[in-house]
Amino acid sequence: MTRPLRLHPDRLFASDPVQRDIARTLYAAVADLPIVSPHGHTDPQWFATDAAWENAAELLLTPDHYIFRMLYSQGVPLEALGVPSREGPPATDPRAAWRTFAARYHLFRGTPSRLWLDHVFAEIMGFDVQLEAATADLYYDAIAEKLASPAFRPRALFDRFGIELLATTEGAEADLSAHHAIRASGWNGRVVTTYRPDGVIDVEHEQFAPAMARFAALTGEDVWSWQGYLAAHRRRRADFRAAGATATDHGHPSARTANLSPREAEALFARVTGPDPSPEDADLFRAQMLTEMARMSVEDGMVMQLHPGSLRNHNAALFASHGRDKGADIPMRVDYVSALKPLLDVVGNERNFTLILFTLDESTYARELAPLAGHYPCLRLGPAWWFHDSPEGMRRYREMTTETAGFYNTVGFNDDTRAFLSIPARHDVARRVDCAFLARLVTEHRLEDWEAAELAHELTVGLARRAYRL
Amino acid sequence: MTRPLRLHPDRLFASDPVQRDIARTLYAAVADLPIVSPHGHTDPQWFATDAAWENAAELLLTPDHYIFRMLYSQGVPLEALGVPSREGPPATDPRAAWRTFAARYHLFRGTPSRLWLDHVFAEIMGFDVQLEAATADLYYDAIAEKLASPAFRPRALFDRFGIELLATTEGAEADLSAHHAIRASGWNGRVVTTYRPDGVIDVEHEQFAPAMARFAALTGEDVWSWQGYLAAHRRRRADFRAAGATATDHGHPSARTANLSPREAEALFARVTGPDPSPEDADLFRAQMLTEMARMSVEDGMVMQLHPGSLRNHNAALFASHGRDKGADIPMRVDYVSALKPLLDVVGNERNFTLILFTLDESTYARELAPLAGHYPCLRLGPAWWFHDSPEGMRRYREMTTETAGFYNTVGFNDDTRAFLSIPARHDVARRVDCAFLARLVTEHRLEDWEAAELAHELTVGLARRAYRL
């Protein structure tokens, strides 16, 4: 006996009828607004080639670390799911991988992955029964059939999803060929890039040297000299802007920034690009480069994003066997108050500069981030991120930031995903949770209904368009 | 078209009708109780001279860092708001400043400032339309007219607000002349002072030397010797008690305390009052002085308050141009468990000593503060403070402290404000949020209704009167 799959129209609204009615009204006005996706990790090649995906496992399972990390935590080997190791993809039959996943779908109860996947299954794929062991093959076959149809090609889905803009993220050493191909193709979908120079800033990254080599080749600059290195960044930022970028992004272990004199910075650069840089120098260099990037943003107008606080590759054995991005990144406690001060001492009062801050440490929302963003003209708060991109996470975010930073120092929603099909689901969850929060404020007479309606529109599209200068 | 301004009688109560009904009943019994304000920052000169305020900007905008920090965060220069710099007040027309504020009133949606201001506008000023660009002048003119009338003089408002007691805060170097004038005037309003000796304890404060000079002049003690310095504190504490004080207050960067031997303390005093004290010595001296103040409280019965964890003057450029208290103080992570141990080792088990702890770091509520206050006889928890003095902040405070510390280790509400007109609004918010919390406990059958009624009274007036020994 299969179970029916239905998306309830009131999902994620409070059960209280007064709140629910208001939430419904607010949501109805924003549900069909275009999707503005100013920060994410989809593959631009999809939109450049518009090639069909092949099967459910390849599309939904293998690339989604939210999913395979949960299965791994419950004893499923990554091989059984078809997740590639450093040796390449295992010989796992994708259908068998899909069955392994389907039989354990109950593990996702209470998680946002469950909400996103059910949305994909019901809304995009049209299923009316739930995924479980008994329906694994039905799902697998139907998905394969759909993916073979033109309506499920990347560009067709992009249009169907109502995406106004989709930003991808590329390294400083990327050639942006997919983005150039998209533009050359005449397709009118707006896919832009984002400048993420971590690979040429983190001297401890195992790919630092080859990234620098490509950085040099793409810019023609002497990237091993401090001035040449900075000039190369300026060139690449211009290249990225030409490919539509309005923003940069920086994923650092901490929020540490530095404000060295030009002479100190040059000496530091020499040390970190020399043999065997010390961990402290490597960290100080990352810190200094945030301030350098901020200075360049003041010059060229690119919005800066900072995503700090993830300890990458916590599982040593898994990193050795499978490499990066395998669900083993773990958040750490982060300080913003003293860490950001050196950068803010330089550019904190610039009115034409925007730095969007993210966190994985929710204890900083009310204590540090809202007070900072509620004072500095350049600061804005990014939405609830990664492990907190979830109904409870978003609710806590609003409850802990709004009273000090207000709504207007936030920037709307980011889906931040590699999972293209989940994009409508993720934006829908965010719109619903925001409307539920606004509805509570209205029922508690902390906002008027017309204000909540204005805010729902701002949280859905207005703030993102303005903050990212789209 | 203007928008009506109405304060809903059920504001801040849950929308659930069962909870709301109970909250209404609880609130009705405490709504009109007198205001006990044992900790705040109003200017005693107002009550000494009873002079009229001049205009809306001077009264409501320029002195309120909650308001101008939000406007500044959205790109409004402080000059445009009439906020004084180190050079003095700018030449900004107060009406123009008010218009700038009114046009951006939507920025405060979802913040407690909005709740407080609307309360002031509706209840105290009698407006029935909302503040916005279109009503800026209407507001400005009507407020000016009211302020000119006798009913809006400080003492008249004090009486109208039903204030039972109002504590101000003065430095150890203050002459208390305003308080003496109030007492000499025959007016029966009870305005008392609080001993806040930070200015003569924080050797890193830029005004330390002149403060010490006044401290010496007022006491006749040799304040540059350790024994003379301690004797001067004892004298000034007595002076403050004579001016009605029942409490001291200490605003320190951290909760660090120390328990040095008399000889060590004396040597430390010599170092910090000598040339160029080290930051570590300056910090250790602040820590030691908390224990000295606690010892004096055991002697003289003054209740001690500790407000730690704010990094003052985070914005270096703004501090250079505008000085202190310009909305650039940012909370930091605070440890209480090891920090307070030296002091508690000395006075922790004293039954006749009270130390009221505050925090800007909500992660310490359930982890550190409630367990400490739920054990040590001398400890009590101050209410949700500053950035957390808000509906969500107060709710989190109760949810995270009550189960371990109970209600009776808390001390009622503090408005902690310089904004005299907002005092009724702030107490009203606190009463409503407490009643809403109690109502939830009743509906979940965790309290009986008659217990909730007793507690609502205690949280409104009983605990404050007893904790502050009024």
Next chain:
Amino acid sequence: MTRPLRLHPDRLFASDPVQRDIARTLYAAVADLPIVSPHGHTDPQWFATDAAWENAAELLLTPDHYIFRMLYSQGVPLEALGVPSREGPPATDPRAAWRTFAARYHLFRGTPSRLWLDHVFAEIMGFDVQLEAATADLYYDAIAEKLASPAFRPRALFDRFGIELLATTEGAEADLSAHHAIRASGWNGRVVTTYRPDGVIDVEHEQFAPAMARFAALTGEDVWSWQGYLAAHRRRRADFRAAGATATDHGHPSARTANLSPREAEALFARVTGPDPSPEDADLFRAQMLTEMARMSVEDGMVMQLHPGSLRNHNAALFASHGRDKGADIPMRVDYVSALKPLLDVVGNERNFTLILFTLDESTYARELAPLAGHYPCLRLGPAWWFHDSPEGMRRYREMTTETAGFYNTVGFNDDTRAFLSIPARHDVARRVDCAFLARLVTEHRLEDWEAAELAHELTVGLARRAYRL
């Protein structure tokens, strides 16, 4: 006039009728399931001898640090409550102690102790009036009378409570005679032990040397040599398994682990068992022993529990006069991410090993613990612990762990108590709070009702049985 005592059948459910109805239905199906208590601190002697308890003070007051810490915080001396000092029990009349408590029962409003005690009073003792000064003697006498009856002996209550399994906790130096006596008695109640070797691992404990002496005597090993010491642990783990243990438990100041080479570990052991070990060595040894214990668990299948982050005996004067476990243990900030890495580098990917993590630092739920447990196969999250074993604490636990770790990386409820009579009350609170949480997810359409019913059963008995290998 006395007040009626009634336990409302809907207590701890949300007041919203939609949520409440679902919670009722979920709860009805689990309310009468057996009690699985895999971690606690009851005295096995009670079940070995089945001797009657004598009076209310001895049974409910004197051993319960939740209760006497609150009374102490409000100025009641421990002597007045009959709490033993290092000199032994005071000469306090137990009836007088009970009266002191009864007169202050209002202090517990809003705390879980109040919920547990009222459950004991109403359900187990059959009272229909509330405890207060006026009913103190009525309570005292009726409890004494009941305790004298066979139905209130430990084994009779064990059966009445429907306990499927009760785990106690014994040190490595315990002879387990009570457990042997239980087994020899032919009684069919399942009472098992848990291996808690802190006393022979924490070289800073004042009883370390005598504990080691008993450890040597019980094992016949040369416990002062590293290999003999490890062998003694293996022997005692086997002894404990023979007495029913399936788990070990470790109460450490922090979550620090280490992964020293055999040679380094042996040298460290020599230093910490030599004269005057340094605090750093003592801490490193605790850290290393967690990894050793984990290795032994991989060998022998015992489930490992880690309870870190309590600063024991914070109150120096009270520790001097009254010793340990007097309500003066205070939680501290805890790091798990870097602290656990050495251990996880060794055994993190073992599928046949389980490490159950607890915390007193709720800021780690969403930031560290859920991401760790949602990735590592060996990790599970223990329930909300100690100060957080409360309605709000459990709610925060579910809200902050579920979205990343799911339900299936948690292990059900632990009562963790010395207060035998409170065990049904504690499990009842947990079942109610979990059902209320699940009901909310159902009303928000984040779970189906049949999924919630499955989960309620899992959270009540299924997860605990499996996680603890019962």
